[in-house]
Amino acid sequence: MTTAPTRPSAPAKRTFTAAASDYLNDRTGLAVAIKGLGRKAFPDHWSFLLGEVALFSFVLVLLSGTFLTFFFQASQAEVHYDGSYVPLKGVEMSVAMASTLDISFDIRGGLFIRQMHHWAALLFVAAIGLHMLRVFFTGAFRKPREINWVFGFTLFVLAMAEGFTGYSLPDDLLSGNGLRIIDGMVKGMPVIGTWTSFLLFGGEFPGTAIVGRLYTLHILLLPALVVALVAIHVGYVFIHKHTQFAGPGRQPTNSVGPPILPIYAAKAGGFMFIIFGVISLIAALFTINPIWNYGPYDPSPVSAGTQPDWYIGFADGALRLIPPGWEFVWLDRTWSFNILVPLIGIGLFLVLVVSYPFIEAWVKGDKREHHIADRPRNAPTRTAIGAAGVTFYAGLWAAASSDILATHFSLTMEGVIHALQAVVIIGPFIAYFLAKRVCIALEKKDREIVLHGYESGRIVKLPGGEFIEVHQPLDEFDRWRLVSYESYAPLMLRPNARGKITFGQQLRAGFSRWFFEDRIAPVTRGELEASHSTHHEVTQSEQH
């Protein structure tokens, strides 16, 4: 982008827009940015919308949340409820719960805004998750975007923290039970657990401090971090320019799509209103978190079949899957592995997720910038690893509903737990294997199509009586979409300058073999010509 040259002298008749933009520019120098970015290309693909869904639902969370702060009171002082909801009249509850009920039953449109806030928050986390999967499976985390992956991952964690702190604020029976579980998990941590819980709750559980503290986190600290990180994250999308899928004319060195002004602005801006509108429709029609059915928090009542918000499910499920007896007294101290193993397991999983781009870069040793998104099939091992990760997560997630699964399908509790334990431990391996074979099969199919064309469905009888199906060759544009990817070969070990093969190199070679030993190379011109001249099946050569 070149900088904007100074404007030529104004024409005789100036429009209002020109005058206004001149006025602004002379005081802000924005013309440079507008000239540079206004016609910036934004590559188009439906999957690129997932990040936008996350962004726009977050905007709605901010707007609706601000409205709620005007009415919500984060106090655990006890009052007798005296609002419009008759079944709870006179019941002793905290001010937090009572003010949430007031928002729901005594402020017109209050329930609507509250439900929009909750639904938008659920969608926010879901969209981040799907967006992460899109970025993962298309390799859009490769250089130069590794660090932006880390920012995005941090946003995912912050979004879950936002969700949990918000869920805890109404101080109803469900949210109190959620906090009770957090308290139990914190207490189970070695060395620091007891004191951390004591400080967090300002004394004994539940205390009267936690809602106020979580409120500060929920509306001040966490949103500030999320806003800052969103700005950085989206800023880097501008700096890096968006990835694009391979296609005719699309080079690693260009970025092709509708310009920001006007088409992208119209489509993305309109899309924002559509997202708002869909959330609004859901909020108008479907109840979420009916705290008036649960009642105020009390450490004693039963609450069968309770579920956390969906994104916390995987953590709750991990707790449920631990077999009996994983707790020991050793050195006169209690070691709660029934808490530690889920914490460490989830922690390791998250560390793997955030560090995957760096691992793959190290294995490949590829130092180039990558701006063409991979089709998932063309990176079979990565796709298979992703499928394994999704299965692991899904197993834990399903476990959070183990009791509901058991009651709805008339199964035993034990049977459901054992089955889900198997899903979490064996499932990832099966998913890995299946995904990898499917990817390789699809790559082979792509090769077939490039070499022999599409099956046209037209059967022709040859003079000799033989029937053949006519295959229609691809045009060069369609062919390019199928052949323009790079495959990677396993690393060949060579001694370094001192004649040694280091352990690091051996490890890398091992990973490299695992990643790339059964790769399928894209069709080359030579192979295509050979297939045309011989009309014989060309064996899939992996040799060059």
Added chain:
Amino acid sequence: MAQDDHSGTELAAADSSHAEQEFAGSTGTAVIPHDGFTNPGFEPHRPRVTDEDPKREKRAQRTVYTLFYLSILGSVWAIAAYMLFPIEGNDVGAVRLNNMFIGFGVTLALLGIGFGAVHWGKSLMTSPESIDIRHPIGGTEATKQGAVEVFREADEESGFTRRSVIRNSLIAALLALPIPAVVLFRGLAPQDQLPVELLSHTMWAKGTRLTLDPSGVPIRASDVTIGSAFHVIPEGLAELEQGRLEEKAKAAVLLMRLEPSELNPAPGRESWAYDGIVAYSKICTHVGCPVALYEQHTHHLLCPCHQSQFDVSNNCEVIFGPAKRPLPQLPIAVDDEGYLIAQSDFTEPVGPSFWERN
């Protein structure tokens, strides 16, 4: 077959475009074939129906402004709904209508703008596709060198590397600085209390009557029939002014009566039950949820949160689920008037495990 890191550079030369040179970098183990296909360039532009047919263009235009007008209608309706569907007379149905009709108005207002703008962009805006040229994110060699030079000069002028004594003392000071801030957080919880002390005691004491949760009515042993289960709190808890929930979170108890022959008390606990009536802590030993689902015919207790199961006839030992320890038992007896009382406090801390517990 496979190339290693070093042979990649020779192959990269096969591509002649100058932009590729700008993006130089090791290709690692990527395989770049000598006779790969070349990019055919952009496909011919395909016009939209609205570009070719003025009638369709007109219709698209009508659709867009109609959607925008519908949006205005939605906004107006939302305001009208605010007034037409008030929440009155403690009526839950009114809340539902208020929520739904304001919601419909807002939805129409939002979707009208949204679909209108997208349709405008897709069918009427005429911009051709933009093509941006990418440049390496790291900038040119000269820029990189410039940045290195700035750091070098700054280091030389400040003596950051040379004057290592100053530098190290600064680092030490910066490391020490956050510690007071951390110490201040001790004030998050009362200074005169210790958590382990608090966790080890509950409201139960010798002679405390067992009362119903939440009414606080004392329970006679004769009221507890075989097979029944009561939710119990200590006498006086319901009247507590301060710390009621904190005490309840530790002292909540489940009372059940079984046939005395069905109980297998552990050694030393033979006298903790009264005529088949047993009292156990209701707070799960896993992470502290109330364990209150009692299955009468199996004498099993189930925690609704993580499905730990406890066997009441066998000292509430864990038979399934992530909990490890049995639910603590409250030793009970009967006073002169026939009411159930505690023989003492629990003999161990109740609730979830914690580090200092042993």
